[in-house]
Amino acid sequence: MxxxxxxxxxxxxxxxxxxxxxxxxxxxxxxxxxxxxxxxxxxxxxxxxxxxTPGFIDVHIHLREPGGEHKETIETGTKAAARGGYTTVCSMPNTNPVPDCEETINSLLDKIEQDASIRVLPYASITKGLKGEELTNIDRISKLEIFAFTDDGVGIQTADTMLQAMRKAAENNKAIVAHCEDNSIIYGGVVHDGDVSNRLNLPGIPSLSESVQIARDVLLAESAGCHYHVCHVSTKESVRVIRDAKRAGIKVTAEVTPHHLLLNEESILHDDANYKMNPPLRSKEDQQALMEGLLDGTIDFIATDHAPHSEEEKAQGILKAPFGIVGLETTFPLLYTNLVRTGEVTLKQLVDWLTIKPATIFQLPYGRLAEGxxxxxxxxxxxxxxxxxxxxxxxxxxxxxxxxxxxxxxxxxxxxxxxxxxxxxxxx
Missing domain, CATH: 2.30.40.10 (Urease, subunit C, domain 1)
Structure with missing residues (x-):
């Protein structure tokens, strides 16, 4: 054409x-x-x-298919992405079945070829069934058209499992992308452990549950020589750990979501599960640290963590509803309006965080507006x-x-x- x-x-x-x-x-x-x-x-x-601009790139979305088609499908999710200006998205593996072997991955790739209106680069899981126990066959799976390896939605709980995964990923020139959460110190939390948990009498998720696992993982990544990418950074301690790791020469990169940049725990005025996401909205100090980290390069780019759920699921209230919000159709206008037009960032910075930055970090041949x-x-x-x-x-x-x-x-x-x-x- x-x-x-x-x-x-x-x-x-x-x-x-x-x-x-x-x-x-x-x-x-x-x-x-x-x-x-x-x-x-x-x-x-x-x-x-x-x-x-170049088409936007989002390395962190949930398309829910297979197994969660009542929430989203490859067809509806990619149409939403296109409406939001995205031309490349990377789909997370918390589906049923999990893309953890050649059979399920090839089936997913066939479905993407059939139904996607834009480019979808799927993740494969680090462990079988996302259970955090037995590693997938990273050597064999790396030969397929997968983007990287992640158990997004759950943190890898044992250091040895993560270390072995990182070593295998490094051998195959693939990144390990991590949802960082130490389950032993979550304590059943559903919102940030702070003002909002006290005000709404809800169990809180401590900041430490995220930052302590990042601290572990950057040292493992240094040992394994692996590209380690941190999903949806949310705390000031996490920003500090990542900044120190980069200064030490460790190959760590990180993303932040639009909602963690624009909202904090004070935004949750009442029991509304549309404000429930994991990681949760943190304190105002955390929000400021995320912005500072993005501006100084500690955090590399913006990803939506688009996580659709049905209205019935979200109507259960913060305590019982699933974590997650959608973001593909709102990200650019929200960030342009609240960050660029207010003078906090430049238009060039915003476009770069949505295009060339993720493309460069993950060596993708997209994200550029140039001849050829x-x-x-x-x-x-x-x-x-x-x-x-x-x-x-x-x-x-x-x-x-x-x-x-x-x-x-x-x-x-x-x-x-x-x-x-x-x-x-x-x-x-």
Missing amino acids: KVLLRNARRLLEDGELESCDVLVDGGKVLKISSSIEEENLDRTIDCKGNLL EIADLTLVNLEVETTIDKFTFYSKGKNTPFHNWNVTGIPVLTMYEGEIVYEEDAND
Whole structure:
């Protein structure tokens, strides 16, 4: 499909915006210029001065399929991602069955090929059945089209299991991606152990349950020579440990979610399970430390941890409802409105955290807007204001604390490998 994108604006390396036309053909960006005249086009799109960026990348989402199709499917989840401007997502393995062997992984890859509207790079589990006991066959699984290894949703409880996994992953040039949580000091918690747990009389999750496992794992990663990536960092102690590990030359990277940047425990005013996620919303001091860590490079990029659940599940209240909120359709406008427009970060920083940063860290050939690169592109209207309405989500999950928030910075078109997979006027 030969498409000419006219009257777009793109970000330069210095953060300035430049007007441009972009010619796309054969799934690649053929030309970027101030003005392009081209014949035999399949389509010309007037971008109306909107921002054109590389397609967003999210290395941490839950598509729920197989086994949890009442929450989300590969089809609905990738349509939601495309609407949010994402062209590459990495799906977590807490499904039924777990992608822990060649058979289940190949079945998942076939389903992705059949139903996904964008690129899905699936994780394989570190341990069989996500039970934290017996390692999967990392040597054999690494030969398949998997992104990395993780037991996301549960922390690996024994140091030896994690060390052996890291050694095997390093041998196969794969990353170990970790949900860090020491089960022995969770104490049945459902919110942060602090003001909110006292105020709502709910069991709290101590910050130490996260940071102590990160501290263990960075030393194991140093010994194994493994790329170790920390999921959804939430505490100031975790930021400190990761910062010290990076200074020591250990190959550790980390992500933070939009909700941990924008909310804290004070945001939970009453028993509303749309504010229940794991790790939980922490203190204001933790929130500030996360922002500082992102700005100084201790935390490398932003990932949504998109975790859809049914309305019935979330209606049970904080004590009984499952952990998790959705994020694919709200991330860019929320962060643009509350971080860029307030002057806390630049537009260039935000776009980089959603594109080139994760691509570079995981050696992905995406996340760039340049001639000769894959035509994964997102067009964003930075001016129009709208209100987040969970009832319009393409995702099956409506579980968000951001319903009715006013935002700007709306993705209006998403192109994956040169094909339009979302267009606001055509879909909404």
